[in-house]
Amino acid sequence: MNIFYTPDLTNEKTYTLSESESKHAIRVLRLKNGDALALVNGIGSFFDATIISDNPKKCEVEITEIRKEENNNPQLHIAIAPTKNNDRTEWFIEKCTEIGINHISPILCKHSERKKIKQERFVKTAISAMKQSLKASLPIITELAPFNNFIVQPFDGKKYIAHCYSENQRHYKELYTKGENSLILIGPEGDFSPDEVKLAIDNGFVPITFGESRLRTETAGVVACTTFNLLNE
Numbered sequence: 001m002n003i004f005y006t007p008d009l010t011n012e013k014t015y016t017l018s019e020s021e022s023k024h025a026i027r028v029l030r031l032k033n034g035d036a037l038a039l040v041n042g043i044g045s046f047f048d049a050t051i052i053s054d055n056p057k058k059c060e061v062e063i064t065e066i067r068k069e070e071n072n073n074p075q076l077h078i079a080i081a082p083t084k085n086n087d088r089t090e091w092f093i094e095k096c097t098e099i100g101i102n103h104i105s106p107i108l109c110k111h112s113e114r115k116k117i118k119q120e121r122f123v124k125t126a127i128s129a130m131k132q133s134l135k136a137s138l139p140i141i142t143e144l145a146p147f148n149n150f151i152v153q154p155f156d157g158k159k160y161i162a163h164c165y166s167e168n169q170r171h172y173k174e175l176y177t178k179g180e181n182s183l184i185l186i187g188p189e190g191d192f193s194p195d196e197v198k199l200a201i202d203n204g205f206v207p208i209t210f211g212e213s214r215l216r217t218e219t220a221g222v223v224a225c226t227t228f229n230l231l232n233e
Contacts, residue, residue, distance in 0.1 A: 022059035042138030081188035084113035092218035097129035111190030157181025
């Protein structure tokens, strides 16, 4: 089934796809009147639909059924320092969207090698992964925020910081309680600075590890996401 992203769709009986989605449906996929397709709005709803006007610029569909995504997991928020190689950050976003994540916040740290991001590109990566994995929920992806500004923001749940220093760490799975919202900080290639770790702890973050292996930034993010989802099964 072909899936299309329709962020402004709620409970309409008919809907007109955007010009880009219309072109993809009619010109690329060669769909025509009477063909079935699926729509997702990124906030948890699937829509079964049938094409009633195969206009390549304004493809109109009739909604035949609305289904809600079944997801009772608590909220996962990962704040991560974007990698120097942008493809690695996009890989992290793609895989975590497929696995299941609610919120991704790029953060700028003392040792960050990438100091600018293209938020729109990250969102497009997440949209593609959402459709590919047959999900109806799109993670929120925010603009790049300085570490010191981010960690003082309120969060309804338990907060953790994953770092490579040996002291005062326990494995995330030992500390996490099933059903609890999690905010996890993942540092840059050079790790968080000692001052950043201390500041995070002073603001209520608990130091954690994901095992003895030293992981790349993007790998640590995917491991965090995977562990969270497995612990909530």
